[in-house]
Amino acid sequence: MEVRKTSHRHFVIYKPYGYLSQFSSNDSKQQSKNFLGKLEDFPENIMAIGRLDEKSEGLLLLTTDGKMSDFVNSQKVDKEYYALVDGDITEEAIEKLEGGVEIGFNGKKYKTKPCKVFKLNGEPDLPKRAKKIRDARHGPTTWISVTLNEGKFRQVRKMTSAVGFPTLRLVRVRVGNMHIKSMQVGEVIEVESYNV
Structure with missing residues (x-):
């Protein structure tokens, strides 16, 4: 599925070890944790497509497009x-x-x-x-x-x-077809579309 550039924004990141796949938390126990918002000033309504647990690293797709997120998470990718x-x-x-x-x-x-x-x-x-x-x-x-x-x-x-x-x-x-290639830990790349 290719999502063309619209008003939505899409990012490819290399999630570092020790980061949660979320942007903030209301849980007082998690206030000392590392969140993705430390890597970049992301737009409102941004969401991770799938998650990587705190001890896992690597390719994480972020989007403001809920339909794209649903597609990738629907076990087809x-x-x-x-x-x-x-x-x-x-x-x-x-x-x-x-x-x-x-x-x-x-x-x-x-x-x-x-x-x-x-x-x-x-x-x-x-x-x-x-x-x-x-x-x-x-x-x-x-x-x-x-x-x-x-x-x-x-x-x-x-x-x-x-x-x-x-x-x-x-x-x-x-x-899908998105590969981490030579990305470095914590790197954030904004892309026009995902071709997964």
Whole structure:
């Protein structure tokens, strides 16, 4: 779906680790948190299309167009993540992830939909994370790509834990045809349209 430029405004950002995918909060417990409004003076009525949890990073689309947000969130659009997992992940675990695994969601069991998962050849070219990740001295790690078109809360983290390889770092690199490319942490780019 391509949304042409109208009175709506659209942004592509690299959400940093430690930021919430929102612009403010009335919750007094969250006042010390980092919000997206620290990155840019965004227009009123701006919303994140989908979310990344506080410990996840990467590509986040922002828009003032509710229809665009609904379309991307309607499970028709692939989202690709690079996950650094704890351990040397097995082919068996990858096959389980691809076929769907049982995770907890809203206090109930939920089986994830089939998705695409594969090992990356080495470490992807991503910006360094502000908070240090444990290194190989504490055991092997593996980078994998996970592409899915659903987005339950903390889904990728729950999926990798369910097969015995907890996620140490999670970066969303693609939403539909929009790719993070060489963006840097905290970078904000205004675009005329999304072609997802």
